[in-house]
Amino acid sequence: MTHDKIAAPLAAALADKGYDSLTAVQEAVLADGLEGRDMLVSAQTGSGKTVAFGLAIAPDLLDASQALPPAQEPIGLAIAPTRELALQVARELGWLYGKAGAQVVTCVGGMDFRAEKRALDRGAHIVVGTPGRLRDHIERGSLDMSWLQVAVLDEADEMLDLGFREDLEFILQSAPKDRRTLMFSATVPPEIESLAKDFQRDAQRIVAKGEARQHGDIEYRALNVAARDREPAIFNLLRFYEARTAIIFCKTRANVTHLLARMSNRGFRAVALSGELSQQERTHALQSLRDGRAQICVATDVAARGIDLPGLDLVIHADLPTNSETLLHRSGRTGRAGSKGVSAMIVMPSERKKAHSLLRRAKLDAEWGAPPSADEVLARDNERMLESPVFEADPGDDAELAADLLHRFGPERLAAALIQLWREGRPAPEELTVLQDRPPSEPRQRPEFGDSVWFHLSVGYSGRAEPRWLLPKICDAGGINRDAIGAIRVKTDDSFVQVDAKMAERFGAMTELEPGLEMTRLAEAPDLDAPRGNKPGPRPARGPRSRDERPSAPRPPRKDFGDRTDGKPAKSWDKPARVAKPSEAAFHDAPPADGDKPRKKPRWTAEDKAKRKPRAAVLSADDRPRRKFAKGGKPGFAAGKPRGAKSGKPPRKGK
Known part of the structure; x- marks a missing residue:
């Protein structure tokens, strides 16, 4: 095929593969103004993304003469989430760049690491691999990323789903900052956008045509x-x-x-x-x-x-x-x-x-x-049998046998045998229960509630409020059943409840359902369509809130602890002086003087020391009795005395 933006070796490879035209995503990556720019491309699975990014990275790999330099350190990198997809990408890039003499090396988990290292040492133009194995090669020094010109992330959303974000960040940080980065993904969730902002420069967002009509074939x-x-x-x-x-x-x-x-x-x-x-x-x-x-x-x-x-x-x-x-x-x-x-x-x-x-x-x-x-x-089955090309084939050398079979068994028996032979290798179909194909049920519509009064509740989603939690509290506070309550709408910071007009008087202007949860009557229905978190105007006054207006209860009188020992006026936080107990003076040599702190009980008195038994004299090392040692044995055994003889036990074997 011919295309003004496709290099001659790649165009020849596409023609050999029978490509008459390009798919939508392949046309999109070859648009004007995209050469040399980073891309964030979203296209559905099976839309020809592999050939698309193969065409898009050609300007970064081929020189002015549309040829590849000698294979040394890799200049192109493609990352795929699984082994099978990586091998598939390598096969596609292999035939696409085959006429240009490209050396494509795969680095995927589950394969021989040493064989991959030897292939990298021989030189590669493009490396295709999975995130984990690529990181292993980089950390062990067998994959040099210093000459990388372009990196492609295929199925980026799947790689993030499988937990490869840390490996991807490591790989991209190991590559030169001036490289070109292309991301291809079926969907573009916020995680992909965040990854693109971190590792792409002014990326062009491309949405392949026909994406709105998912999988038209x-x-x-x-x-x-x-x-x-x-x-x-x-x-x-x-x-x-x-x-x-x-x-x-x-x-x-x-x-x-x-x-x-x-x-x-x-x-x-x-x-x-x-x-x-x-x-x-x-x-x-x-x-x-x-x-x-x-x-x-x-x-x-x-x-x-x-x-x-x-x-x-x-x-x-x-x-x-x-x-x-x-x-x-x-x-x-x-x-x-x-x-x-x-x-x-x-x-x-x-x-x-x-x-x-x-x-x-x-x-x-x-x-x-x-x-x-x-x-x-x-x-x-019968349709496929009748449409089989065997009925249109020339009998050839089997014509004599066919005539013999027809003469011997007749056309009916021969046709019946053919049907049995056709069905013989196929599993028998199953009998199924017939279900009525009915459309999905419409959501149940609530009947009109009638005359009602709306109340405002001072708690919402931020306070973990939900209708099943509010309903019993409202019923208990007003002594009503759930039939008297209509809609309950929970917002971010507050909630609204609809109460039957006949039962609304039981709640008055304001009712406290529990400490901190108030239910206030509203003059009119609130605007329930307002954005969640917007509060419906000023709330009714609930009493003074400032410190000066807040009623204060009389404080108890301060205790009088008398004068301090240092002559200064006593303070409310001073503790009273400790008074010794009557029995405490008996444990002291002399009674405490006025104003002095009582002394603590001594650990030993003179009488206690006199009653204490004298300690045994400590013998020196020379005065201590020495134990007898067996010849070559341990202390405590006489010389020549067998082990175990002291306790009456027989000696152990081998001793």
Whole structure:
């Protein structure tokens, strides 16, 4: 293909791959005025982002002659959240820069660290890796970032979700400050904006065209399924579509293991992807899906991040995703590069409201209905059999055998045998419970409350107030039941309650529900549509608040402690002088004089010393009796006396 802003080696590589035109995000990064600038690009999964940033970084890698310099220290870096996505990015950049002679090296967890180090020592133009392994190479000195010209963060939102922010900051801080930084993400939450402000300079925000219409090549279906028919509905979906490759998303590892066992018993060729698998097991599972030995992948959200499977035409949400972003990430595995795909949600009766909320927040329109029945699956099988190209092929050398079979068994028996052979290797469809497809129930409308009076409460969300906490307090204070209370609206700093006009007189102008919580009558209905936290005008006066106006109770008279010993007037905080107890003088040699502090009881009196027994004389070291030592033994044993003889015990073995 030809494009005025694509280098000749890259254009030749795109033409060899069959690229006739560029996608929206690829056109966006090649717009005028973006060469050399940092970019923050949001585009959905499967929109061609890898080729897009491959084209965008070409001016930073190629010289004026559109060639790469000799491979030494890396000048380009691409960071991906998972091993599979990093390897996929390396393959894409490998063929895109293949004609330019680029050396692309991968540094991902789970691979041989020494082999990666040897590849880096030989020289690399572009390094593609995961955050943790890239940081290991930088800390060990095997990856030199001093010559880096451009860095790309692919699926930046997923990397932050997986907790790689600290590693990303370390990697970007190790690179030169004048480098170019490109961030590609399906969504741009506040965390991505904060990361962009820290590590990008005047970044150009790019929103790929068509992003408002999410995944236009994907058909969304929401299937009403009875709780007991959840797994049979999944089996019928797989049988109905007969996709070359399908992926089923579950919420937990346990659900993945359970569903995989059920599918294996039914005869489906399925593999599992979960966090407990080793890298070798993951690679084996993905390879079996790519070469056709397996047809179905059962995975969790984290385990399936970044995988790209060829011919993935069907995505089944066995468990509903937790949020709309996860729904888009799951569904984006299909419908890539202009191909069509189906994203089907299994919705049980208790999950209908959640499913509607997910679709609304993701701005998706789904077709609601029932899963394929057994009859529909069989009918679809018959259509595929009649459309099979084997009926249009020339018999060739098998013409004589075909005529012999037709003569021996007849056309009817031969056709019946063909049908049985066609259905033999396929699991039998399941019988499902038919559910009525009814629209979601509308929110219940409260009837008109009638004549009422509004009251103001002096507590709101900031005081942890909520309707179920206020309702019993209001009922107890007025002696009413909950039927006399209408709406309760809690704001940030205050709240409002609607009370039946007949019962409003029980509260008067102001009622204290508890200390610090007052309920004040309002003359008119408040403006409930005001922004949360705005207070509705001045509150009614609640008594004097200033210090001078506050009524003060009479203070008790101060105690008179007499004059101080130093001759100064006594103060209210002075303690009275301590008076000795009558029995205390008996423990002193002389009574205390007036004005003197009583002396403490001496530790020993003369009489106590006389009664004390004399201590034994301390012997010197020379006067102490010496113990006998056994020859080569320990103190306390006579020479030649066996160990244990003193206590009557037999000597231990070996002594």
